[in-house]
Amino acid sequence: MAKPGKPSAVVDTRVIFCGDNLDQLRKLPDGCVDLIYIDPPFNSNRNYEVFWGETKEKRAFEDRHASTQAYIEFMRPRCVELQRVLKPTGSFYYHCDWHASHYVKVMLDQIFGENQFQNEIVWKRSSAHSDSHRYGANHDTLFFYAKGNNWTWNKLFTPYSEEYTDQNYRYVDERGRRFRVSDMTANKPGGDVSYEWRTPDGRTVRPYKGRYWAYSREKMKEMEDAGLIYYRTTGMPMLKHYLNEMPGVPLQTFWDDIKAVISGSEERLGYPTQKPLALLDRIISASSNPNDIVLDAFCGCGTALVAAQKLGRQWIGIDISPTACRVMAKRLRDVCDLREDENLWRRGHGFVVRDLPWTEAQLRKIPPFEFENWAVIALGGLPNKAKVGDMGIDGRIFPVSAAPKKEKGVMDFMNIWYPIQVKQKDKAGRPDIDSFEAVMTREDCTKGFFVSFDFSSDALSEIQAFFTKSGKIIIPLTVREILDEQIAMKLA
Template sequence: MDQLYYGDNLMVLREHVADASVDLVYLDPPFNSNATYNILFKAPDGAGADASIEAFDDTWSWGPSASAALLDIAESGNHVLHTLMQAMHVALGENAMMAYLAMMAVRLLELHRVLKPTGSLYLHCDPTAGHYLKLVLDAVFGPQNFRREIVWRSGWVSGFKTRAQNWVRNHDTIFYYVKDSGAYWTFNKIYVPHGKDYVRRGGGENPNGKAIDDVWDDPELYSPNIKSFSTEKLGYPTQKPVALLERIITASSHPGDVVLDPFCGCGTAVDAAQKLDRRWIGIDITHLAIGLIEKRLRDGYAEKAVFRTIGVPSDLASAQRLAHDDPHQFQQWITLKLGGWPWMGGKKGGDRGVDGYFYYIGRGGGTETGVISVKAGANVNPAMVRDLGRVMQRDGHKLGLFVCAAAPTRGMAAEADSHGLIETEFGRYPALQIFTLAELFNDRHPRLPPLASPNRRASRVETRASHREGAQGSLI
């Protein structure tokens, strides 16, 4: 069964993924860019690691976790990598870049371990740390196993990015390695049709078309975040197009093979693997990402997507622990679990009393918005419910959902009831209702009109039979 893991990918790889069990690895890690992206690592005890990123903030610092990663590398038996990391440590010092490289290197060792001898790895990066990561990859895989540096053009550039007093940057790099270049590895060569006016001098053009080279600038591969009209767009800042992952997975795996993405984000690699009839393993450290992937697969594949999610709350006790240990992650998890969307994609702070929204079908088939307030603590009171009512009035929401980990008081219930009912074409619904964790795990659901997800719903996907063919590749 396909598996989706919530947790630190280093721990998941070590504890749950066997040696030589994966056919293809694709990873699109944070780039140490000082931009706003995603949480990456936590310490094994659940505390924030020194070399970590907060929610959607790709910034790093040196500390004990990075030092521990260097010790793990020293004990790994990979002398080349150990020597390289020591040299980098001396050259770079104990700074953000070195912290990032130490945390990446120890994970690349694990990814090399889990790959089959016929397997491949594609690492997606940008110029921020790509030159260092290439050295680390050479040390882990061996320079002889480097196959190609692929240039991915992310799309057209307009607006603010064009104002740079420099050449306008418009590409990422994908490093392609195999586990063992001395043997056979999986590679299914891909062709695209020749242009309609193409004529080869002397004839003899390849009937398969033109073999794809290592510069990928096809419009269908452009980033969905650049194409404002993209139907793929899920609101995730580093989302990659499904066509990009389809190309990689088609070329370097067969139907039934195992594809692993240890930084799966909003799940594009997982989506493409599901679409192409591969088995898959996805790992991420945020409940936001895990919830997005679950929703994406169920929206796109319905009952065809049979997978197991590991590490998320599965009963009342584990959900209450999450609420106590990490209220922000709890807000994201419960909001997505109930079919909503976290405020500002899960960003911390400045929410003006709003933790999330839900979208529902209103009169005439249009989409309307309801507001969600989540209270993770044990102390809840009527004033909190009253505050949600004020937010509804302020922002013009007809429906509000107050979600709490603790049981509500009678005063809270009375405050919610005071808002009355809303009449819709689907029936009458409480304008403001309280919903608890206990109800969720008793298989109850909030009383809401049919839900919708405008601009964030994954389109229903049909598996392409055309991608199910291919042969074991040779040395090229």
């Protein structure tokens, strides 16, 4: 893994900002980043659901025109900000698909200038996609723009296909190296290029009729001494090109050699919109240099940040979802061995997450499932992955007291758990407690946690009555209590 160098003097790097990127981008100075990659969710008002992958069925019922228009209106001011924060030598990649790609291209031409458009890259996501009554849509589109006329560019190559090497590299030398040959004559004379050439077996050869040698006699000699000349049976010298010295095919715009992240992929975190590291690796390698700053303003589970870190680039990530921010922080810790630590970060190492919602007012505004995740994680529990059909359980706590005894199987303690129910309500009432009691009875749990902003007095008496009747304990927790606890823990 390459080592990142010094952070930039004008902007903080190795930071994940939690929040709407429009607000976060406005805080960044002009011309401060070298490369931007974005992979925005198609439907702007379903951001969260897109991250959790619940959109496909809903899309089918939408008015396509209305959603495209809304999407472009949502993206335009963000792309204007992104263009502003890009350095004059910077590049911009917009990842999208057929839903809006044609409208996105027009919008980006307006923002960056039509002449700044460099490429439309087609990434073949899967071998086949089953679409009824039309062709299977199995690719994504990436638009590549340069901000100015002098952008960072590192030419990349892909290996030759077997078919190409079989057809072209047909010769093998005495050391087993494969090579192809090319003509050593030219049609434009310059200097002494019509001499007679002597082959190693003593024959004399001249260029074909009307042509000249492409090299001077000295150069020919030099190449022969280096073993770079192959002689045809006619004696005609040909220049050897060794396969192992060729860089490969310069990378083209059709990318079919990068697999999508699917179940079973080693890098998979379980989010349907996660992009493969190899894709980001390629973009970052081509369009930035070590220690350059890479920005992903819709960074999801942080693929661009991980790729940038691995390639020794600086990075900035922005995502509106606190869950996504936590997921990517964990990924950076696990995959890049990077520590999330304010003090370390101040000394130029590790990374930090900024602006996670920490106040009651902020927590009231985040979407319900984000709130559920926040509460469950704050209690040290595991959020329930299925957000629909969760049978009244938003998360589970596996108490430390149930850790395995030596003689028991390692996973036995997973059988002991306490349910967590979360309601993003001003006041949880008696009916809320009643349904949680039903869950506890059904699951035969002795203890459970209920989180809300407050509890009605009815709810609290019901909790007491339930304990008297069944011996089961429901612990009511307010958001304030959780926040105070976290602050206490933070100060500890």
